[in-house]
Amino acid sequence: NSAGTNLTLKYNNAGTWTDITLGSTWDAFEDCKVEMESFINHCFFVGYDATDSVFLPVGSLTGTTFSTSVNVTDMPQAKYIKRYRDRLYIANCYYSGAAYPFRVYFSSAPVAGAITWTPASNFLDVDFSEQLTGLGANWDRLVAFTENNAYFYDQSTWKLTWAIGCSNNRTICNSGPYMIWANYDGIWLSTGGQPMNIAGPVVDFIRNGTPRNFFSCVVDEEYRVFVGTVTVDGVAYTNCELRYNIPTSTWSWREYADTFTVYAPYNSSGKIRQYMGASTGIVYDKAK
Numbered sequence: 001n002s003a004g005t006n007l008t009l010k011y012n013n014a015g016t017w018t019d020i021t022l023g024s025t026w027d028a029f030e031d032c033k034v035e036m037e038s039f040i041n042h043c044f045f046v047g048y049d050a051t052d053s054v055f056l057p058v059g060s061l062t063g064t065t066f067s068t069s070v071n072v073t074d075m076p077q078a079k080y081i082k083r084y085r086d087r088l089y090i091a092n093c094y095y096s097g098a099a100y101p102f103r104v105y106f107s108s109a110p111v112a113g114a115i116t117w118t119p120a121s122n123f124l125d126v127d128f129s130e131q132l133t134g135l136g137a138n139w140d141r142l143v144a145f146t147e148n149n150a151y152f153y154d155q156s157t158w159k160l161t162w163a164i165g166c167s168n169n170r171t172i173c174n175s176g177p178y179m180i181w182a183n184y185d186g187i188w189l190s191t192g193g194q195p196m197n198i199a200g201p202v203v204d205f206i207r208n209g210t211p212r213n214f215f216s217c218v219v220d221e222e223y224r225v226f227v228g229t230v231t232v233d234g235v236a237y238t239n240c241e242l243r244y245n246i247p248t249s250t251w252s253w254r255e256y257a258d259t260f261t262v263y264a265p266y267n268s269s270g271k272i273r274q275y276m277g278a279s280t281g282i283v284y285d286k287a288k
Contacts, residue, residue, distance in 0.1 A: 134169030
């Protein structure tokens, strides 16, 4: 909110940002990074406030109606959420007073347009060493990342597949057959096989930056990752964005006047736009 004391949820009402009624559910979660996923005509919410070390209460939204019970009864709290096939998956979780940083919980398949949660049995664990740092889905597989490894799941087999991890869930993007993400070694691209580090020309931006703070989106077949303020070869770049053009396999970069905190692609009447949330509270609709 304007006082910086509570987390709010708004929607764009014909050009006016309008509050969605939350009651007091998200009060005092003002520093929370919220993750959202669309499923069965609802938007589902998870998130984590690293400043206060608390998980966001779970919730769902249909239209402009927010609920802490519809399709989320017994749903654990979590840092990350992803839809894969006919279920929702959440990772790095908190349930019944205990943290489960190595665990992925999953919902039931929809029945009559609704899902349920059974935390006692519907979960998967990684190796109990590294906490989960992100979820992705492509090639008809769920991909669960730690900072150094990646696990594949096909609703039958759950296994360690790559010794290559992801530093921030918000860098994981798909473009057709490609999954692209970032870690401390660079930017990685895979079509389902062993990932390839494509960051060669810009790797110093990665290694001199803070990959745990990076975030990305794909628009116009470009993977765009915000690396913030970073010094490369003695040159300081402020509010820097790196761009990888997928068809041409080329890199470019630019600086912005504003500090951004999140990107998202948005389908505007059939045209994909890049929306950019700034630290000033402004949401920018980037020009083509």
